Amino acid sequence: MKSPCELVVWHLLPAIRAELVKNLKKEQILQKDIAKYMGITPPSVSQYLSGKRGSDMxxxxxxxxxxxxxxxxxxxxDMSPFEIMKSICPICIEARKKKILCDLHRKIDEGLPDDCNFWGEIKGCV
Structure with a gap:
């Protein structure tokens, strides 16, 4: 069975990052500057923009x-990568509370109980 945290790392965080990268690009920010802001590599920015990363949800x-x-x-x-990271965490928590990973989790792990409320019980970053 997949850990719920694996779903966050492999699906939710990349989706959030991809949308953030796309929004920064819409604001005419250069890819190298997006990479610097977010503390990621320019090739990662390119993959988020092309849909190779973060496009599965x-x-x-x-x-x-x-x-x-x-x-x-x-x-x-002019936020630092650390400030951006701190600002992504509440977005991730809010997304998890909305249970947007439940359907994906059920597809991956068919043995989940129907009354599973793991995502609804999330309180904050740990």
Missing amino acids: ELPEEIMLKIRELAKRIITE
Whole structure:
């Protein structure tokens, strides 16, 4: 059985990062600068933009809005990679509370109980 944390690392975080990269690119930020802001490599930025990473799940509109707001803050506040990381964590928590990983988890691990509420019980980063 997959750990719920594996789903976050392999699916949710890449989806959040991909949307953040796309939003920064829409603001005419250069790929090398996006990489510097986010503490990732330029090839990673390219993979997020091309859909090779982070494109296997759809995020709800409320989460997309939070990502757009973060992209604007990154530009206006000239945030450091550490500040960006701290700002991604609450977005990830909110997404997990919305149980957007439940369907994916059930596809991967058919043995999950129907009444599983793991994602609904998330309180914060650990």
